[in-house]
Amino acid sequence: MxxxxxxxxxxxxxxxxxxxxxxxxxxxxxxxxxxxxxxxxxxxxxxxxxxxxxxxxxxxxxxxxxxxxxxxxxxxxxxxxxxxxxxxxxxxxxxxxxxxxxxxxxxxxxxxxxxxxxxxxxxxxxxxxxxxxxxxxxxxxxxxxxxxxxxxxxxxxxxxxxxxxxxxxxxxxxxxxxxxxxxxxxxxxxxxxxxxxxxxxxxxxxxxxxxxxxxxxxxxxxxxxxxxxFVATFIGETNIYDGCVTSVHEGVATVTLENGAVKVKCDDSFSILEYATVSVRPEKMRFDSKMHEGFELVAVVKDYVYVGSVLKCIVSLPNGNELKIERLAGQELPQIGSRIYPYWEPEDGVLIHNDSYKIFKALDEIKLA
Amino acid sequence: MAGKTTKHELKSNTVPAMVTVGPVALLLLFLVVAPLIFVAVMSFCETDEFYNVVYSFTAENYAKLVSPEYIKIYAQSLLIAFITTVLCVLIGYPFAYIIARTKSKKKQLLYMLVIIPFWTNSLIRIYGWRTFLGSSGWLNKLLVFLNITPEPLDLLYKTGTTVLGMVYCFIPFMVLPLYTAIEKLDTSLLEASGDLGAKPLNTLIEVILPLTSGGIFSGCIMVFIPCLGYFFVSNILGGGNTDMIGNLIERQFKSANNWPLGAALSIILIIVTLILVKIYQKLGGDMDSLGV
Missing domain, CATH: 3.40.50.300 (P-loop containing nucleotide triphosphate hydrolases)
Structure with a gap:
């Protein structure tokens, strides 16, 4: 073309x-x-x-x-x-x-x-x-x-x-x-x-x-x-987590957030100790009554929102951030106020370079000089 | 139901029409309607040998008005008014366009340039032109100084001089309605025209002129009609060589001291004006933009 x-x-x-x-x-x-x-x-x-x-x-x-x-x-x-x-x-x-x-x-x-x-x-x-x-x-x-x-x-x-x-x-x-x-x-x-x-x-x-x-x-x-x-938040609904990459192993990064570590697929461009953002769409989010390997998030169910075709579950993390999770067909609904453990398949999340990271890095270089 | 009650309340709370419109109507009655009737009545009167108005009924005044020398002056008036109007459009349109399309602070300045002359009496400004154009005026002094002419030019007391003064007097009356019309023009229409392959001249003919024709029309009426009656311009700059209907009327009331004839002339001018306004209205002209 x-x-x-x-x-x-x-x-x-x-x-x-x-x-x-x-x-x-x-x-x-x-x-x-x-x-x-x-x-x-x-x-x-x-x-x-x-x-x-x-x-x-x-x-x-x-x-x-x-x-x-x-x-x-x-x-x-x-x-x-x-x-x-x-x-x-x-x-x-x-x-x-x-x-x-x-x-x-x-x-x-x-x-x-x-x-x-x-x-x-x-x-x-x-x-x-x-x-x-x-x-x-x-x-x-x-x-x-x-x-x-x-x-x-x-x-x-x-x-x-x-x-x-x-x-x-x-x-x-x-x-x-x-x-x-x-x-x-x-x-x-x-x-x-x-x-x-x-x-x-x-x-x-x-x-x-x-x-x-x-x-x-x-x-x-x-x-x-x-x-x-910006693109992640502008297009569609998403859950955003800002954190720091603490390990990269076989294309999967462990990112430590304020509320605990999570896992997400990544490419070679990410390095350890880099500030990055994880974006996970509500339909890719899962939750369970027990903690999953590599995910340390704990949340409390706050509300359910019915939006026609799906039911969205609003849960709150300890720091007050809210997450939106779409219920899977036939999944049992925990009571409002009960504790759940959010997770996702690492390949369903997206790891994004955080622009502020570049600024921090530049500042570090200035200090070192 | 609710709507009805509010309407009723509104009506009962409104000040009676007699109080609001009454004084204005009374004022108009005394200052416009009564004098007009007086003029109309007088146009049918006669004068005695001492030039006193004698109340009677005669159509003689109107009969006098169809004499060839008067008809020549009517034709001359219409011609001068027509030329003035055309020149006002040709000069005023580009100027109004520039003011309307200027976006910066210059717009205020340009607009003021149109308004400021109004702050001085037009009679004084026309005398100013006579001084400027006279044989010992600045223009002639400059021309002689620059060796363009060996002797001062005879610029005054010509039809062209009268037209110049008229155009000068009436250009703001043309620019203002044009400015309003052009200001309202949606810029995206001009962009669309260019986008569709129209060259600037085509955009002017196809889009700008048709959409501002209302303004051109109002401007023409605002210039043409008063132009017929502006006697002092042709008096001062035309020196009696370019008489207009206004001059005839003035002369009957002053030097000739024949008020009934002057009144008949005035009535004719009023009728001409009404016919022109009626045509304007018939052709879809906006009465508001005339200020009536």
């Missing part, structure tokens, strides 16, 4: 506000890439730089191998679907969708044919002569998508396109967008703060945090092997 969009060392500063920090992303042709992060993480700014509405302070952006910094938005072969739809209120739906072709001076007959075909694709046939103000949110959204797609862009940029829709419509549009993307084989770069949306739709997700991409990987990889503590 060839690279269609490439960001190299992209930085963006507004005054002294460093919004996007040294971004390096390669987007493959035909893929659905999502920039995921909470508001203010720099994801929209990144998208706007690719669209040409903002210029990177430093770094380069290439589309189809061509540097595009010098090109104005109207010269770029990318199109954008705006968060607010940005439909032209004084133009009919037909004229809105036809706008891009009209600007390219496509013959009228061809415009008509392509607009009607596109309207059929987004299920808007019969709405040609209406105005945007006469449409519902979902319909406006379809117009915005049709208006961008009719130009047959190589890359489509979508800035939280479903943000203003209600949950049910959003779910439906998610599937429709994905279907359109596969059908037309256009590269989608999608910005959202909704992790579920990102997990459902994307081929790959770039998780942004404070202007930095923390992890760029497939949804499964991100969920099962979060690269940073």
């Amino acid at each position: 060839s690279t269609i969009v490439e960001l190299t060392g992209v930085n963006k500063l507004y005054g002294t506000n460093h919004v996007v920090k040294d971004l390096n992303i390669k987007v493959d042709e035909g893929e659905f890439l999502t920039l995921l992060g909470s508001s203010g993480c720099g994801k929209t700014t990144t998208l706007r730089m690719i669209a040409g509405f903002e210029e990177p302070t430093t770094g380069s952006i290439k589309v189809e191998g061509e540097s595009i910094e010098e090109k104005e938005p109207f010269e770029r072969n990318v199109n954008t679907v705006f968060q607010t739809y940005a439909l032209f209120p004084h133009k009919t739906i037909f004229d809105n969708i036809a706008y891009g072709l009209k600007m390219k001076k496509v013959p009228k007959a061809e415009i008509r044919e392509r607009v009607l075909e596109m309207m059929e694709m987004v299920q808007l046939t019969g709405f040609e002569n209406r105005y945007p103000s006469q449409l519902s949110g979902g319909q406006k959204q379809r117009v915005a998508i049709a208006r961008a797609l009719i130009n047959r862009p190589r890359v489509l940029l979508l800035d939280e396109p479903l943000g203003a829709l209600d949950l049910k419509l959003r779910k439906q549009m998610q599937l429709e967008l994905k279907r359109l993307q596969k059908k037309l084989n256009i590269t989608f770069i999608y910005v959202t703060h909704d992790q579920e949306e990102a997990l459902t739709m994307s081929d790959r997700i770039a998780i942004m945090h404070d202007g930095v991409v923390d992890q760029l990987s497939t949804p499964t990889e991100i969920y099962e092997h979060p690269a940073t503590r």
Whole structure:
């Protein structure tokens, strides 16, 4: 697969506000890439730089191998679907969708044919002569998508396109967008703060945090092997333990936490006495009435939460930290207040380098010097 | 039920309309309606040999108004007002656009530049222009000093001078409604237009102008109508060579001392104004932005 969009060392500063920090992303042709992060993480700014509405302070952006910094938005072969739809209120739906072709001076007959075909694709046939103000949110959204797609862009940029829709419509549009993307084989770069949306739709997700991409990987990889503590807590629910690696033996590390030692699978990059974080998803957590080999955690059952398909058990550790454990099918429920011993299979946990560890290490080196 | 009671309570707690609207209505009655009726009545009166108004009923005044020399002045008024309006749009639009799209502190400064002239009486400012443009004025002094012309140019008392003064007087009335309309324009629409392949000029024609047409329209009305009646600009800068309807009216009330004829002229001007406002309304113009 060839690279269609490439960001190299992209930085963006507004005054002294460093919004996007040294971004390096390669987007493959035909893929659905999502920039995921909470508001203010720099994801929209990144998208706007690719669209040409903002210029990177430093770094380069290439589309189809061509540097595009010098090109104005109207010269770029990318199109954008705006968060607010940005439909032209004084133009009919037909004229809105036809706008891009009209600007390219496509013959009228061809415009008509392509607009009607596109309207059929987004299920808007019969709405040609209406105005945007006469449409519902979902319909406006379809117009915005049709208006961008009719130009047959190589890359489509979508800035939280479903943000203003209600949950049910959003779910439906998610599937429709994905279907359109596969059908037309256009590269989608999608910005959202909704992790579920990102997990459902994307081929790959770039998780942004404070202007930095923390992890760029497939949804499964991100969920099962979060690269940073932030990613682990941001995506899905998890139990987080900060501790110190006390031994590494045959790919399994023993990590000593405030409440006792635990075991977790790890790779070669971890060394003894390193500060690290253990992340274990609630569905991977187990508990028993007796202590398991290598796990010294003791907890007290505090509450049960019923969330539809599963029952979650909230337990509390001696230091007050709470853990969430999903009950296994048919497992006997201990009474609230009773003592249990949480554990997990070492390969079900994820060991993550703790950033603060690097700081401690750097401080140590300064002291030694 | 609850809604009904609140409504009822509200009504009983509201000060009667007589007290709130009454004084304003009374004021308007004495200061606007009564004088208008007076003007209308007078337009049908006659004068005796000592120029005193004689109350009678005659349509003679209106008959006089269709004489060719008056019609020439109407045409000239409309022409000057039209040129002024066009120039105000051409100069005012870019200026309003820049103010509306400036994000920094400069915006306040630019906005003030439009407002500040209002703090000085327009009569004084027009006299200022006469001094500036006169044969011994600064402009001519500068032109002679720079050897651009050997002798001072004759700049005053021309149609162009009147138009210059009019444009100068009315440009804020054009800029302000335009500014409001452009300010409201959603930036993402301009971005969308560019994103879809429109060059800046196309974006201007396809998106910016249609979406700010309301502002252009209001501005035109705000300039065109008062322009017809601004007699002192053509008096001072046009020196009587570029008479407008306003000048005719002024002359009837002052030097000619023929109040009934002046009143008839005023009525004509009012009717023209009402027709223009009606057209504006018919075409979907927003009355609020005219301040009516």
